[in-house]
Amino acid sequence: MTFAKEFSTRSFEDVRRALLERDEIALVDVREEDPHARSHPLFAANLSLSRLELDAPLRLPRRNVPIVVFDDGEGLAQRAAQRLSELGYTDVSLLAGGLKGWARAGGELFKDVNVPSKAFGELVESERHTPSLEAPQVQALLDREADVVVLDARRFDEYQTMNIPGSVSVPGAELVLRARQIAPDPATRIIVNCAGRTRSIIGAQSLINAGVPNPVVALRNGTIGWTLAGQALAHGSSRRFDPKTDDAVRLAAALAARSVADRARVGRTSRDEARRWADEAVRSIYRFDVRSPEEYEAGHIPGFRHAPGGQLVQETDMFAPVRGARVILADNDGVRANMTASWLAQMNVEVYVVDGLTAADFSEKGAAPAPRFAVTPPAADxxxxxxxxxxxxxxxxxxxxxxxxxxxxxxxxxxxxxxxxxxxxxxxxxxxxxxxxxxxxxxxxxxxxxxxxxxxxxxxxxxxxxxxxxxxxxAGLPVESGETRLASPRIDRYRRPYEGTDNPREAMNGYLEWEYGLVAQLGRDGTHGFHVI
Incomplete structure (x- = not known):
């Protein structure tokens, strides 16, 4: 295979300098997700070569953003660089030596997915000593019908797959807005859980940071810990928070969230300024509406994409893979955007919340807008x-x-x-x-x-x-299922040890051990710039 263009290389030292100086850079791993999850630099974003035309316009919104692509010797990086160039990206380089070159130069390598967010969560627990209870302790509280509520901070579909019996689905960004209404008695203990650790920690600490008067703890190790303790999970549950919030409760939550955002040094902007920044295209700009999917589809600000706040904190590398970009958040209550922004700011992201919005600003309905330069597919028979x-x-x-x-x-x-x-x-x-x-x-x-x-x-x-x-x-035509006729191995998606209900115990234990070691890895890597308020 021949290529029409030769691409320059950027060294490990050059990429590291850009990260430390908060320059814009997209370090892009163009392999499939499973090999990416096995080994990659901390801030490497996974945009597979297979889907570049579909994913790049959305995730790399500025076509002159510096992009550094790599693989692990499979021959994908050169092809990806060529394709990105054909899509109109003007500053595309190859990582010198690829993944092996990164390691040879002394770069730290991480495994799994959404690693910056997970490592940050571990750092939060390490520095704030976020209180937690083991699964048997929570089970004992539930068995004796103690005054507790269990709030599941994951997406609703994850909650439906498996959940702590009796728990209520309250995705992460909703916690501060909804907790006072769910547990109005300040004596009620609030237990926050996810599948593993990160969203439990961030969710519990969000409530603590916002001054919720209830005693708050995380369920240590989430549904993984629950399963490893031999305790049964429920499936198909449908308990969700009440979307109607009392005005007094919302106002109290908004004041608390703004205070947390100010402590984290979150920036403030207006709708018009946010639009002007996006139109200028001199910086990579991500604009997100962090409310629930239902609220977003009912009406959102034109140009804002949907990213539920809890997932944005959990999957920052997926939603905003350009390190050094500017992230702008909006909501209609003053709670969810400020709380989400407070975490992104601590993750060394330049983040702003849009102030002064009115109901009229949420004028666009339906699904997310198309990327600014969507790629037209070839004509086909x-x-x-x-x-x-x-x-x-x-x-x-x-x-x-x-x-x-x-x-x-x-x-x-x-x-x-x-x-x-x-x-x-x-x-x-x-x-x-x-x-x-x-x-x-x-x-x-x-x-x-x-x-x-x-x-x-x-x-x-x-x-x-x-x-x-x-x-x-x-059309009602027949289908079949199963792993039949696999011309390619199933490497397009990494099987997460905390998803589903049939993961081996060894995989779950190994995942927890890995998470425990992330703070030390952050120290060895040294490029993150995280701070914890």
Missing amino acids: EISPADLLTLLQSRGTVVLDFTTSANYVKRHIPGAWFAIRSQLDQVAPELPDAQRYVVTCGSSLLARFVAPELAALTGKPVQVLSGGTAAWVD
């Missing part, structure tokens, strides 16, 4: 689900599915093969002989980018399934 069904009655047609492996295993067109786009050159020679190929994914958006690449590799006609596998399912 499309085939309808009905016509594909007819073709599959005889030999000669091979269907390739480029959705996520999890979606593929859940359901796919009978006979379809799962493949990862970045591995297409290795996959193509191993596929069954075909007269033609049909490519699909959930919506066929990614498949449209794959089609010309597959045609060039195979010399065979390639069609795109119109509307993707979703259209096939909507």
Whole structure:
């Protein structure tokens, strides 16, 4: 494979200097998520080569932001740099020596995902001594019907998968706004949990920082600790906080949240200034509405994307991967944006909260706006689900599915093969002989980018399934499930030890041990700039 452009390299020392000086930089790992989770620098953001056209415009909003891409010798970085250049990014470099070069130069390597946030959570507990209770202690309180409430700080879908029996779903940014109403008696003990440690710690400390009068503790090690203690979890629960908040409760929470934000040195801005900053495009700007999904869709400020505050703190590297960027937050209550911003500021993020908003400012309804420069997919020869069904009655047609492996295993067109786009050159020679190929994914958006690449590799006609596998399912056509016909290994997503209900105990214990060691790793790395108020 030849490339039209040569790219400069940036050394470990140069990248480290940019991080320490808070210059804008996007250190981008273009491998799939599983190899990324096995080893990467602290502030490396995972944007896989397979999805760059879809993800880069959203996650790297300024096309002249300095980008440094790397892999671990798989040959992906050069291809990614070329593709980013074709997308209009003007300052793209390769990390000298890739991942191995980083390690040889003395760079610290981390594993798992969302590591900056998790490491920060451990630092908070270390410095603030956030109180916690072990799972058996919480179980004993529940068994004797003590005056306690258990608040689950995860996303609602995570809560539904598995939760502490009797707990209530209150995602992290909602805690300070809702806690006083859920537990109006200051004698009621509030226990905050997540699946592991980070959101439990940050959630409990949020309530403490905001001066909630109740005794507050984190459930130590979350649902992992609960499971390791041999205690049963509930499944499919639907208890959620009441979205209606008493005015006096909201005002008290807003005053407390503003005080916390001021202590953390959060910046203040206006709607017009935030829009002007975004239009100037001299800095990477991320604008987020941190309220609930339902509130966002009912009405949000034009140009603001949705990022529930608790998840923004938990997954900062996913939402705002440009280190040194400017982050702007908004809500309609003065609580959720200020509390979220207080944590981002402590994570060494330049963060602002929009003041002076009125109901009229939340004028845009529905889903998030498109990125400022969405990439138009190539033209494609499309085939309808009905016509594909007819073709599959005889030999000669091979269907390739480029959705996520999890979606593929859940359901796919009978006979379809799962493949990862970045591995297409290795996959193509191993596929069954075909007269033609049909490519699909959930919506066929990614498949449209794959089609010309597959045609060039195979010399065979390639069609795109119109509307993707979703259209096939909507047409009532048959599907199958399971790990059948995997042309690529399932490396597109790292299996998190704290997700689901069937993880090995060894994996859960190993994950907790890893989290305990993150503060020491932060010290060895030395680039984070975190501070804890």
